[in-house]
Amino acid sequence: xxxxxxxxxxxxxxxxxxxxxxxxxxxxxxxxxxxxxxxxxxxxxxxxxxxxxxxxxxxxxxxxxxxxxxxxxxxxxxxxxxxxxxxxxxxxxxxxxxxxxxxxxxxxxxxxxxxxxxxxxxxxxxxxxxxxxxxxxxxxxxxxxxxxxxxxxxxxxxxxxxxxxxxxxxxxxxxxxxxxxxxxxxxxxxxxxxxxxxxxxxxxxxxxxxxxxxxxxxxxxxxxxxxxxxxxxxxxxxxxxxxxxxxxxxxxxxxxxxxxxxxxxxxxxxxxxxxxxxxxxxxxxxxxxxxxxxxxxxxxxxxxxxxxxxxxxxxxxxxxxxxxxxxxxxxxxxxxxxxxxxxxxxxxxxxxxxxxxxxxxxxxxxxxxxxxxxxxxxxxxxxxxxx
Amino acid sequence: xxxxxxxxxxxxxxxxxxxxxxxxxxxxxxxxxxxxxxxxxxxxxxxxxxxxxxxxxxxxxxxxxxxxxxxxxxxxxxxxxxxxxxxxxxxxxxxxxxxxxxxxxxxxxxxxxxxxxxxxxxxxxxxxxxxxxxxxxxxxxxxxxxxxxxxxxxxxxxxxxxxxxxxxxxxxxxxxxxxxxxxxxxxxxxxxxxxxxxxxxxxxxxxxxxxxxxxxxxxxxxxxxxxxxxxxxxxxxxxxxxxxxxxxxxxxxxxxxxxxxxxxxxxxxxxxxxxxxxx
Amino acid sequence: xxxxxxxxxxxxxxxxxxxxxxxxxxxxxxxxxxxxxxxxxxxxxxxxxxxxxxxxxxxxxxxxxxxxxxxxxxxxxxxxxxxxxxxxxxxxxxxxxxxxxxxxxxxxxxxxxxxxxxxxxxxxxxxxxxxxxxxxxxxxxxxxxxxxxxxxxxxxxxxxxxxxxxxxxxxxxxxxxxxxxxxxxxxxxxxxxxxxxxxxxxxxxxxxxxxxxxxxxxxxxxxxxxxxxxxxxxxxxxxxxxxxxxxxxxxxxxxxxxxxxxxxxxxxxxxxxxxxxxxxxxxxxxxxxxxxxxxxxxxxxxxxxx
Numbered sequence: 017x018x019x020x021x022x023x024x025x026x027x028x029x030x031x032x033x034x035x036x037x038x039x040x041x042x043x044x045x046x047x048x049x050x051x052x053x054x055x056x057x058x059x060x061x062x063x064x065x066x067x068x069x070x071x072x073x074x075x076x077x078x079x080x081x082x083x084x085x086x087x088x089x090x091x092x093x094x095x096x097x098x099x100x101x102x103x104x105x106x107x108x109x110x111x112x113x114x115x116x117x118x119x120x121x122x123x124x125x126x127x128x129x130x131x132x133x134x135x136x137x138x139x140x141x142x143x144x145x146x147x148x149x150x151x152x153x154x155x156x157x158x159x160x161x162x163x164x165x166x167x168x169x170x171x172x173x174x175x176x177x178x179x180x181x182x183x184x185x186x187x188x189x190x191x192x193x194x195x196x197x198x199x200x201x202x203x204x205x206x207x208x209x210x211x212x213x214x215x216x217x218x219x220x221x222x223x224x225x226x227x228x229x230x231x232x233x234x235x236x237x238x239x240x241x242x243x244x245x246x247x248x249x250x251x252x253x254x255x256x257x258x259x260x261x262x263x264x265x266x267x268x269x270x271x272x273x274x275x276x277x278x279x280x281x282x283x284x285x286x287x288x289x290x291x292x293x294x295x296x297x298x299x300x301x302x303x304x305x306x307x308x309x310x311x312x313x314x315x316x317x318x319x320x321x322x323x324x325x326x327x328x329x330x331x332x333x334x335x336x337x338x339x340x341x342x343x344x345x346x347x348x349x350x351x352x353x354x355x356x357x358x359x360x361x362x363x364x365x366x367x368x369x370x371x372x373x374x375x376x377x378x379x380x381x382x383x384x385x386x387x388x389x390x391x392x393x394x395x396x397x398x399x400x401x402x403x
Numbered sequence: 404x405x406x407x408x409x410x411x412x413x414x415x416x417x418x419x420x421x422x423x424x425x426x427x428x429x430x431x432x433x434x435x436x437x438x439x440x441x442x443x444x445x446x447x448x449x450x451x452x453x454x455x456x457x458x459x460x461x462x463x464x465x466x467x468x469x470x471x472x473x474x475x476x477x478x479x480x481x482x483x484x485x486x487x488x489x490x491x492x493x494x495x496x497x498x499x500x501x502x503x504x505x506x507x508x509x510x511x512x513x514x515x516x517x518x519x520x521x522x523x524x525x526x527x528x529x530x531x532x533x534x535x536x537x538x539x540x541x542x543x544x545x546x547x548x549x550x551x552x553x554x555x556x557x558x559x560x561x562x563x564x565x566x567x568x569x570x571x572x573x574x575x576x577x578x579x580x581x582x583x584x585x586x587x588x589x590x591x592x593x594x595x596x597x598x599x600x601x602x603x604x605x606x607x608x609x610x611x612x613x614x615x616x617x618x619x620x621x622x623x624x625x626x627x628x629x630x631x632x633x634x635x636x637x638x639x640x641x642x643x644x645x646x647x648x649x650x651x652x653x654x655x656x657x658x659x660x661x662x663x664x665x666x667x668x669x670x671x672x673x674x675x676x677x678x679x680x681x682x
Numbered sequence: 683x684x685x686x687x688x689x690x691x692x693x694x695x696x697x698x699x700x701x702x703x704x705x706x707x708x709x710x711x712x713x714x715x716x717x718x719x720x721x722x723x724x725x726x727x728x729x730x731x732x733x734x735x736x737x738x739x740x741x742x743x744x745x746x747x748x749x750x751x752x753x754x755x756x757x758x759x760x761x762x763x764x765x766x767x768x769x770x771x772x773x774x775x776x777x778x779x780x781x782x783x784x785x786x787x788x789x790x791x792x793x794x795x796x797x798x799x800x801x802x803x804x805x806x807x808x809x810x811x812x813x814x815x816x817x818x819x820x821x822x823x824x825x826x827x828x829x830x831x832x833x834x835x836x837x838x839x840x841x842x843x844x845x846x847x848x849x850x851x852x853x854x855x856x857x858x859x860x861x862x863x864x865x866x867x868x869x870x871x872x873x874x875x876x877x878x879x880x881x882x883x884x885x886x887x888x889x890x891x892x893x894x895x896x897x898x899x900x901x902x903x904x905x906x907x908x909x910x911x912x913x914x915x916x917x918x919x920x921x922x923x924x925x926x927x928x929x930x931x932x933x934x935x936x937x938x939x940x941x942x943x944x945x946x947x948x949x950x951x952x953x954x955x956x957x958x959x960x961x962x963x964x965x966x967x968x969x970x971x972x973x974x975x976x977x978x979x980x981x982x983x984x985x986x987x988x
Contacts, residue, residue: 084623089637107454111625112633117747121946124748126520129539129623142746218846224932224947265849266932272638276435278830278848320537389746394948395763401943402766402935407792411805414789418812418863421823425815428826438831477719484716496717499724505965506732507921509938510958513945514731517749517955521734551727554720612816615923615938619945631818635928639822647819654814 082107083326086119086133088313089269090291092334093346100333106326114268115225116388123148123318130318131327137172137312138227138383140181149316151178156328159336161355169312169352172382181314182335185349187286188310188372188380189228190303192270194296197280205235205304209259211281217262221270221282226397227383228283228309229256229266235306242384249396256400266401274299289369290348301369307379312352344370422651429644446641447649455630456646463611463627466542470549470610475603477550478557479595483587485558486565503555512619515548516540519620540622548620549610556609557602564598565591604661608654739955747949757956764957767940772964774851774936775919778858779912782866785859786911787904790870794877809867821857821928828853828929849931857929858919865918866911873907874900906976913972917965937961 085097089112097108113119116139122128124146135143143149154160160182162170173181191208197219202211212220222229231241233252243249265273270282274292284292289301315331317324333339340356350370351357357365365371387393429447433440450456485496506514519540527537568591576586614628621629627646634643742752761768793805812820826832828848837845847853877900885895919925923938937957944954 109458109623109625110455111623112637114636115947117947117949120747121949124746124949125516126523126540129541146746218844226948260933263933264846264931267636269636269638275638276829276831322539391743391747391948391950394747394950398940398943398948399763399766401932402764402770402940405796407788407796410788411792411797414785414863415808417860418809421820421827421860422812422815424826425819425823477723480716481720484713484720487713488717496721496724499728502732503724503728505917505969506962507917507938507965509921509923509941510735510962511731513941513954513958514735515727516945517738517951518727518731518734547723547727551723554723558720608814614818628816628818631816631822632924635818635822635825643819643822647816651815655811658811658814 079104079106079326079329081323081326082109083131083323083330084129085110085330086128086130087112088134089114090271090288091134091347091349093343095346096334096339096342099339100330103333104326104329106323106329108330115223116227117225117394120388128318129322131321131323132315132330133318134184134313135181135316136383137169137314138385138388140172140314140316141175141385142389143316143318144175144180148318149180150319150321151180152182152317153328154179157182157332157335159332161353164354166352166354172312173314173316181316182331183352184313184315184334185287185344185347185351186310186312187349188303188377189232189283189285189308190289190301192274192282192284192289192292193300193302194274194277194280194298195300196298197277202302203305205232205306205308208281208283208302208304209233209236209255212259213262216281219264219278219280220259220262221265221267221273221279222263223268223270223283224266224401225268226393227387229400230393230396231309231383231387232283232304235304235308238306241307241309241381242387244386244390244392246392249392253396253400256396257403260400260403285349286369287347287349290367293369294348303372303376303380305376305379307381309383310377310380311383313349425644426648426651429641429648431641431644434640446645449640450642450645450649453642455625456627456642459625459627459630460646462542462624466546466549466617466626467607467611469546470553471603471607473546473550474553474557474606475599478554478602479561479599481554482558482561482565483591485562500555500558503552504559508613508615511548511552512616515544515616516619519544540620541624542621544620544622545617545624545626546610548616549606549613553602553606553609556605557599560602560605561595561598564595568594600661604657607657735955735958737955738952739959741952741955743950743952747951749951752952757953758960760953761956761960764937764940767935767937768960768964770851770934771920771936771938774854774858774934775916778855778862778919779916781855782859782862782915783870783908783912786863786866787870787908789863790867790874790904790907791900793867794871794874806868806871810864813864817861818924818928820861821924824853824857824860825928828856848929849933851930851934853929854926854934857925858922861925862915862918865914869911869914870904870907873904873910877903909972909976913968916968920965920968921961 083106085092085108087110091112092110097110101107113122116136119133119135120139120142123130123133123143135149140149162179165183166186169186170183173179173183191202193202198211198216200207200211200215202208208220222232230249230252233255234241234243234248236255237248237251239245239248239252243252264279267273270279270284271288271292273279274282275296284301286301289299292299293301315334317327317331321327334343335353337353337355338359340351340353341359344351344356344360345364348370351360428439430442430444431439432443432445485493488496523538523540530536530538572590572594573586576590581589612628613626614632617626617629618632627650631643631646634640738749739757740753740755742750742754742756744750789809793802793809797805825848828834830848834845834847847856881899882895885899886892890898921938922936923942926934926936926939941954941957941961944950944957
């Protein structure tokens with residue numbers, strides 16, 4: 017078929033997104049998508065020039081059964097999981113949680129049957145202390161390259177030199193606004209909480225998760241996101257209780273309500289914002305100027321995982337750079353792996369939702385272990401919900 | 404048409420409109436509920452080719468069948484035994500039956516969770532040494548918790564039927580030299596059948612539709628209600644409507660079959676002549 | 683919730699006093715064999731777990747959550763920290779029960795006294811059939827109806843803008859009435875159906891108006907049915923989690939929500955155990971009050987008939 021002259025120019029962001037949507041819906045084949053977006057050529061070229069990019073399929077023989085993956089909502093490409101099942105014969109049984117506390121609660125209750133789960137950076141030391149996760153056998157993860165990881169995001173997976181978790185992706189916690197309804201152009205957490213009590217009353221959501229809800233309430237006053245100081249937490253609690261009557265809901269599953277117009281503004285994680293914006297361009301992501309949270313999610317294997325071999329196979333598969341890149345395109349969270357980033361189109365790398373400006377990033381804090389386990393914060397959250 | 408008729412009609416509308424809505428939107432060709440895009444049966448195909456849904460459905464049916472079977476057998480036996488029990492032991496048992504029914508499901512779920520966790524923590528080292536694997540929570544723990552509640556229900560239903568039974572029949576069978584077991588098999592059991600069937604169906608339905616107890620004790624296994632719950636929180640596609648419609652039709656048919664069965668049994672069980680027991 | 687269905691059936695068939703001893707002396711061994719499976723279940727899956735809960739309620743929260751062995755009353759003393767959850771539940775549950783009873787009564791009256799005899803059981807069954815749909819889906823339907831694409835959008839079309847129903851106590855009330863109506867109708871129906879029509883005829887012959895014969899005969903004699911239905915609904919509402927979760931969107935906090943939070947989020951197991959014990963205590967207090975009330979009513983009934 018003759019090629020038109022415009023088919024040789026690089027694809028624009030809008031066209032990329034359109035083709036991506038068509039691919040997701042299944043209207044076009046992967047081959048078409050890769051060809052049209054030029055990714056096929058790009059990958060082939062890169063693979064040729066960088067031998068470490070070629071995926072090493074190191075699946076152990078004798079894999080069978082199912083692998084139980086416990087993860088977060090909208091966090092994986094179903095296509096990748098199906099491909100894994102096709103290649104190894106191991107079905108992926110995915111269950112989804114909305115907070116690290118729930119994951120911790122289930123693991124503490126014991127016998128979860130999980131093989132792989134996705135903890136956030138601040139939980140790993142707690143899991144290690146409680147003896148709930150096992151050190152990873154890096155020999156079984158040939159596709160994991162510690163050197164290729166962005167150092168900012170990988171420290172907490174290694175405790176005293178032993179690797180307990182390998183990074184999956186990173187992200188930020190900000191808030192998403194429906195710009196068709198929110199015309200005030202907020203840029204800070206102060207704006208968020210003021211709008212929630214004012215013109216956007218009845219249309220705002222916060223997470224059912226003490227870390228982000230209390231943390232971002234603390235930001236209004238300029239306190240640390242991780243504060244455990246009683247007075248500061250008291251101020252945050254007062255703010256939350258004042259805001260509560262104005263909230264639409266307290267729910268970590270905010271996408272449905274944002275999509276159907278019940279809520280116009282919600283505390284939000286990077287990838288959800290990417291997904292919302294991809295489908296509804298009026299959705300914009302805001303990182304509060306005062307700061308907020310930056311986080312890394314990891315893959316880890318809990319003690320007593322029933323299908324350890326398959327667990328390692330799955331993690332290894334998902335960390336393979338080209339598979340990892342596909343994951344990023346599906347879920348919209350930025351990867352910690354430079355090799356995966358090399359495979360992403362320029363538009364993704366320049367997307368301010370996934371890769372916010374440096375000035376915004378520098379104010380963000382990683383969550384701390386005590387922040388999660390602090391009983392006072394848990395109690396404040398419960399009091400807030402009961403109010 | 405009196406005001407009463409209008410009121411009743413309105414109540415029926417109130418009761419059925421939401422259900423009709425669920426069924427209606429299962430045929431929506433669009434992706435979002437309340438956003439009618441045209442007629443399509445695609446979601447039924449999608450739902451039943453969804454691994455997770457099929458697995459959850461199978462788990463739920465398995466648990467429900469096991470629960471129904473176990474609670475019916477154990478409950479019926481217990482009801483028969485309780486008839487002959489007197490005194491403090493009997494009162495204790497009666498109290499336990501009411502406790503089992505009155506304690507809220509959420510507390511039962513929590514209590515069972517804590518109990519199993521403590522049990523496993525203590526026993527697992529031994530079990531692992533003996534059998535090479537640990538005891539974990541799963542479908543069997545859900546079944547155990549469900550069976551408890553349903554034993555109480557079956558006992559109440561069967562017992563009510565037992566006390567309503569005509570003693571003359573049993574005595575007649577004894578007069579005709581029937582063995583106790585023979586009397587049981589040919590007189591008591593057929594008369595109890597409607598209650599046993601009712602207990603079986605109730606146990607099945609309760610177990611199949613329970614969410615909160617399974618939520619606490621299912622471990623890694625997913626029952627259909629757990630799956631539906633997660634879906635509703637994350638954002639429902641008409642897949643869930645499709646599954647719901649199918650389950651609704653299935654339970655309705657089950658009920659109709661049970662009704663028909665019970666009616667014929669009642670007719671057949673009318674004791675014209677105590678022909679039972681003659682050996 | 684099919685547990686409601688089971689309760690309704692069980693309540694309707696609770697055995698009266700046992701009449702006559704069974705002929706023949708079957709050995710105690712057989713009795714023991716018959717009841718031992720059930721006894722084992724009750725011991726290991728009811729008494730033991732509840733005992734563990736009570737033991738936990740005196741414990742302490744482990745540093746990262748969970749249970750640490752201890753003996754302290756701190757958890758019970760801390761119950762007021764969840765006072766709001768108890769308050770929410772203890773105000774909404776009775777209110778919902780009352781509204782459900784009021785809505786159900788005319789329906790039951792119609793079915794028992796006005797509907798043609800042939801259709802009565804069918805119409806009653808039609809009232810109960812909504813139970814055969816998963817409660818999750820029925821509440822989900824209401825999330826759709828009360829969400830911004832449902833009733834509020836219709837109201838916006840006629841000019842009433844920006845009305846929010848979902849995620850409010852009103853939504854939970856509507857959901858409760860909807861969910862428990864099929865449970866309230868049968869007991870009231872049963873007690874109305876047992877009513878001796880001759881009493882009403884006699885009253886009419888003696889010159890009573892329909893209203894006064896209703897107030898003085900029908901209503902009092904159907905109260906046991908109303909009480910039974912109300913108790914069932916109230917008990918189920920007290921422990922509910924899904925209804926406030928779905929229709930309250932995290933803003934309506936019942937004891938059920940507090941319990942799920944304590945075990946699966948704040949992971950304060952001892953405190954959660956104490957809240958569970960408190961909840962069960964309240965329920966049993968309710969039942970005792972109900973039993974006294976109903977027995978008292980029955981006593982009055984017998985006197986009135988003489």
